[in-house]
Amino acid sequence: MRQRLLKIFDILLETFGERHWWPGETALEVIVGAVLTQNTSWKNVEKAIASLKSSGLMDVDRLYEVEDAILAQHIRSSGYYNLKTARLKNIINVIHDEYGSSIEQLRNNGTNKLREKLLGIKGIGEETADSILLYALEKPVFVIDAYTKRFLAGHGLYDGPYRYADMQAFFMDSLPSDTYLFNEYHALIVALCQSHCLKRAPRCTDCPLKNQ
Protein backbone atom coordinates (compact mmCIF):
# COMPACT_ATOMS: atom_id res chain seq x y z
CA MET A 1 0.00 0.00 0.00
CA ARG A 2 2.92 2.32 0.68
CA GLN A 3 4.11 2.15 -2.92
CA ARG A 4 0.59 2.68 -4.21
CA LEU A 5 0.04 5.72 -2.04
CA LEU A 6 3.43 7.14 -3.01
CA LYS A 7 2.65 6.59 -6.68
CA ILE A 8 -0.63 8.46 -6.28
CA PHE A 9 1.26 11.21 -4.49
CA ASP A 10 3.66 11.54 -7.41
CA ILE A 11 0.80 11.77 -9.90
CA LEU A 12 -1.02 14.39 -7.85
CA LEU A 13 2.18 16.39 -7.38
CA GLU A 14 2.85 16.20 -11.11
CA THR A 15 -0.73 17.24 -11.91
CA PHE A 16 -1.26 20.04 -9.43
CA GLY A 17 2.25 21.08 -8.33
CA GLU A 18 3.23 22.01 -4.77
CA ARG A 19 0.28 23.53 -2.96
CA HIS A 20 2.14 25.50 -0.28
CA TRP A 21 -0.51 24.89 2.33
CA TRP A 22 -1.83 26.09 4.74
CA PRO A 23 -2.97 29.38 3.16
CA GLY A 24 -1.86 31.53 6.09
CA GLU A 25 1.13 33.78 6.68
CA THR A 26 1.82 32.94 10.31
CA ALA A 27 1.27 30.05 12.68
CA LEU A 28 -1.31 32.06 14.59
CA GLU A 29 -3.18 32.74 11.37
CA VAL A 30 -3.25 29.01 10.69
CA ILE A 31 -4.59 28.31 14.17
CA VAL A 32 -7.32 30.94 13.84
CA GLY A 33 -8.19 29.70 10.35
CA ALA A 34 -8.40 26.10 11.56
CA VAL A 35 -11.11 27.05 14.03
CA LEU A 36 -12.98 29.40 11.71
CA THR A 37 -13.15 26.95 8.83
CA GLN A 38 -15.05 24.32 10.81
CA ASN A 39 -17.88 23.25 8.50
CA THR A 40 -17.45 26.51 6.60
CA SER A 41 -16.11 27.44 3.18
CA TRP A 42 -12.62 28.93 3.18
CA LYS A 43 -13.89 31.94 1.24
CA ASN A 44 -15.94 33.05 4.22
CA VAL A 45 -12.98 32.48 6.52
CA GLU A 46 -10.68 34.65 4.42
CA LYS A 47 -12.87 37.67 4.99
CA ALA A 48 -12.83 37.12 8.73
CA ILE A 49 -9.05 36.74 8.81
CA ALA A 50 -8.61 39.87 6.70
CA SER A 51 -10.77 41.77 9.16
CA LEU A 52 -8.74 40.57 12.12
CA LYS A 53 -5.46 41.46 10.43
CA SER A 54 -6.50 44.90 9.25
CA SER A 55 -7.62 45.81 12.74
CA GLY A 56 -4.43 44.55 14.35
CA LEU A 57 -6.14 41.74 16.23
CA MET A 58 -4.13 38.88 14.73
CA ASP A 59 -1.96 38.59 17.80
CA VAL A 60 -2.25 36.30 20.82
CA ASP A 61 -2.35 39.09 23.39
CA ARG A 62 -4.75 41.27 21.38
CA LEU A 63 -7.07 38.30 20.89
CA TYR A 64 -6.77 37.51 24.59
CA GLU A 65 -7.87 41.01 25.55
CA VAL A 66 -10.55 41.74 22.98
CA GLU A 67 -14.19 41.69 24.04
CA ASP A 68 -16.21 38.73 22.84
CA ALA A 69 -18.75 40.96 21.10
CA ILE A 70 -16.01 42.78 19.16
CA LEU A 71 -14.30 39.56 18.12
CA ALA A 72 -17.66 38.13 17.05
CA GLN A 73 -18.24 41.04 14.68
CA HIS A 74 -14.84 40.55 13.03
CA ILE A 75 -15.44 36.86 12.39
CA ARG A 76 -19.09 37.21 11.44
CA SER A 77 -18.57 36.13 7.85
CA SER A 78 -17.24 32.73 8.89
CA GLY A 79 -20.59 31.71 10.35
CA TYR A 80 -21.36 30.27 13.81
CA TYR A 81 -19.69 33.41 15.06
CA ASN A 82 -20.79 33.22 18.69
CA LEU A 83 -19.68 29.62 18.92
CA LYS A 84 -16.39 30.34 17.17
CA THR A 85 -15.71 33.38 19.33
CA ALA A 86 -15.85 31.12 22.37
CA ARG A 87 -13.71 28.47 20.67
CA LEU A 88 -11.05 30.99 19.65
CA LYS A 89 -11.00 32.40 23.16
CA ASN A 90 -10.61 28.91 24.59
CA ILE A 91 -7.45 28.13 22.62
CA ILE A 92 -6.06 31.67 22.91
CA ASN A 93 -6.49 31.51 26.68
CA VAL A 94 -4.42 28.33 26.82
CA ILE A 95 -1.65 29.78 24.63
CA HIS A 96 -1.63 32.94 26.74
CA ASP A 97 -1.85 31.35 30.18
CA GLU A 98 0.19 28.19 29.70
CA TYR A 99 2.68 29.04 26.94
CA GLY A 100 3.43 32.71 27.53
CA SER A 101 1.50 33.71 24.38
CA SER A 102 4.31 32.09 22.41
CA ILE A 103 3.63 29.80 19.46
CA GLU A 104 7.29 28.81 19.59
CA GLN A 105 6.89 27.65 23.17
CA LEU A 106 3.89 25.63 22.07
CA ARG A 107 5.92 24.09 19.28
CA ASN A 108 8.59 22.94 21.73
CA ASN A 109 6.32 20.16 23.00
CA GLY A 110 6.00 16.57 21.84
CA THR A 111 3.33 15.76 19.28
CA ASN A 112 1.38 13.43 21.53
CA LYS A 113 1.33 15.78 24.48
CA LEU A 114 0.29 18.69 22.28
CA ARG A 115 -2.50 16.69 20.66
CA GLU A 116 -3.93 15.77 24.04
CA LYS A 117 -3.66 19.38 25.17
CA LEU A 118 -5.47 20.63 22.08
CA LEU A 119 -8.20 17.99 22.28
CA GLY A 120 -8.81 19.04 25.88
CA ILE A 121 -9.86 22.50 24.69
CA LYS A 122 -13.60 22.83 24.13
CA GLY A 123 -14.21 23.43 20.45
CA ILE A 124 -11.03 21.72 19.25
CA GLY A 125 -11.76 18.29 17.81
CA GLU A 126 -9.51 15.86 15.98
CA GLU A 127 -9.43 17.59 12.64
CA THR A 128 -8.84 21.05 14.05
CA ALA A 129 -6.17 19.72 16.43
CA ASP A 130 -4.36 17.87 13.66
CA SER A 131 -4.56 20.84 11.28
CA ILE A 132 -2.91 22.95 13.94
CA LEU A 133 -0.30 20.28 14.68
CA LEU A 134 0.63 19.80 11.02
CA TYR A 135 0.18 23.20 9.46
CA ALA A 136 0.93 25.57 12.31
CA LEU A 137 3.36 23.53 14.43
CA GLU A 138 4.90 21.35 11.69
CA LYS A 139 4.36 18.05 13.45
CA PRO A 140 4.11 14.90 11.28
CA VAL A 141 0.39 14.20 11.64
CA PHE A 142 -1.97 13.26 8.80
CA VAL A 143 -5.10 15.42 8.68
CA ILE A 144 -8.44 13.78 7.92
CA ASP A 145 -11.24 16.01 6.70
CA ALA A 146 -14.27 15.94 4.43
CA TYR A 147 -11.98 15.92 1.37
CA THR A 148 -9.82 13.09 2.65
CA LYS A 149 -12.92 11.06 3.37
CA ARG A 150 -14.25 11.66 -0.15
CA PHE A 151 -10.88 10.70 -1.58
CA LEU A 152 -10.78 7.42 0.34
CA ALA A 153 -14.35 6.61 -0.61
CA GLY A 154 -13.80 7.34 -4.28
CA HIS A 155 -10.69 5.35 -5.17
CA GLY A 156 -11.16 1.88 -3.82
CA LEU A 157 -8.01 2.12 -1.75
CA TYR A 158 -9.60 1.73 1.59
CA ASP A 159 -12.23 -0.58 3.00
CA GLY A 160 -11.98 0.14 6.70
CA PRO A 161 -14.45 2.07 8.84
CA TYR A 162 -14.91 5.76 8.01
CA ARG A 163 -13.91 6.84 11.49
CA TYR A 164 -11.30 9.51 12.02
CA ALA A 165 -8.80 7.34 13.88
CA ASP A 166 -9.08 4.50 11.38
CA MET A 167 -8.62 6.70 8.33
CA GLN A 168 -5.72 8.51 9.93
CA ALA A 169 -4.05 5.22 10.86
CA PHE A 170 -4.44 4.04 7.28
CA PHE A 171 -2.29 6.92 6.02
CA MET A 172 0.13 7.08 8.93
CA ASP A 173 0.76 3.33 9.02
CA SER A 174 1.28 3.23 5.26
CA LEU A 175 3.45 6.29 4.72
CA PRO A 176 6.79 7.37 6.19
CA SER A 177 6.28 9.86 9.01
CA ASP A 178 7.25 13.10 7.33
CA THR A 179 5.81 16.57 7.85
CA TYR A 180 6.40 17.70 4.28
CA LEU A 181 4.80 14.56 2.83
CA PHE A 182 1.74 14.72 5.09
CA ASN A 183 1.32 18.43 4.45
CA GLU A 184 1.60 18.18 0.69
CA TYR A 185 -0.42 14.97 0.44
CA HIS A 186 -3.42 16.41 2.22
CA ALA A 187 -3.21 19.63 0.23
CA LEU A 188 -3.06 17.67 -3.03
CA ILE A 189 -6.12 15.64 -2.05
CA VAL A 190 -7.95 18.91 -1.56
CA ALA A 191 -6.76 20.15 -4.96
CA LEU A 192 -8.00 16.93 -6.54
CA CYS A 193 -11.38 17.17 -4.87
CA GLN A 194 -11.78 20.80 -5.81
CA SER A 195 -10.67 20.30 -9.39
CA HIS A 196 -13.36 18.11 -10.88
CA CYS A 197 -14.03 14.43 -10.45
CA LEU A 198 -14.60 14.26 -6.73
CA LYS A 199 -16.51 17.46 -6.44
CA ARG A 200 -19.61 16.22 -4.78
CA ALA A 201 -19.39 12.83 -6.47
CA PRO A 202 -19.24 9.64 -4.44
CA ARG A 203 -17.09 7.91 -7.05
CA CYS A 204 -14.22 9.02 -9.17
CA THR A 205 -14.78 8.18 -12.82
CA ASP A 206 -12.60 10.67 -14.65
CA CYS A 207 -9.60 12.08 -12.84
CA PRO A 208 -5.81 11.94 -12.87
CA LEU A 209 -6.02 8.76 -10.79
CA LYS A 210 -8.52 6.82 -12.82
CA ASN A 211 -5.97 4.17 -13.73
CA GLN A 212 -4.59 3.80 -10.22
Add this chain to the structure above:
DNA sequence: CACCAGGCAAGTA
Protein backbone atom coordinates in the same frame (compact mmCIF):
# COMPACT_ATOMS: atom_id res chain seq x y z
C1' DC B 1 -36.22 28.48 -2.98
C1' DA B 2 -32.95 24.51 -1.24
C1' DC B 3 -28.50 22.96 -0.38
C1' DC B 4 -23.71 23.06 0.76
C1' DA B 5 -19.05 24.35 2.92
C1' DG B 6 -11.80 22.02 5.12
C1' DG B 7 -16.63 20.40 12.67
C1' DC B 8 -17.80 20.07 17.30
C1' DA B 9 -20.28 19.17 21.54
C1' DA B 10 -24.30 17.85 23.84
C1' DG B 11 -28.23 15.12 24.00
C1' DT B 12 -30.70 10.74 23.09
C1' DA B 13 -31.36 5.62 22.81
Add this chain to the structure above:
DNA sequence: TACTTGCATGGT
Protein backbone atom coordinates in the same frame (compact mmCIF):
# COMPACT_ATOMS: atom_id res chain seq x y z
C1' DT C 1 -21.31 3.01 20.58
C1' DA C 2 -23.96 5.34 17.06
C1' DC C 3 -27.11 8.56 15.58
C1' DT C 4 -29.34 13.49 15.85
C1' DT C 5 -29.38 18.44 16.45
C1' DG C 6 -27.89 23.43 16.95
C1' DC C 7 -24.79 26.60 15.47
C1' DA C 8 -24.96 30.95 10.84
C1' DT C 9 -22.90 33.18 6.90
C1' DG C 10 -22.30 33.50 1.90
C1' DG C 11 -22.21 31.22 -2.62
C1' DT C 12 -24.58 28.33 -6.22
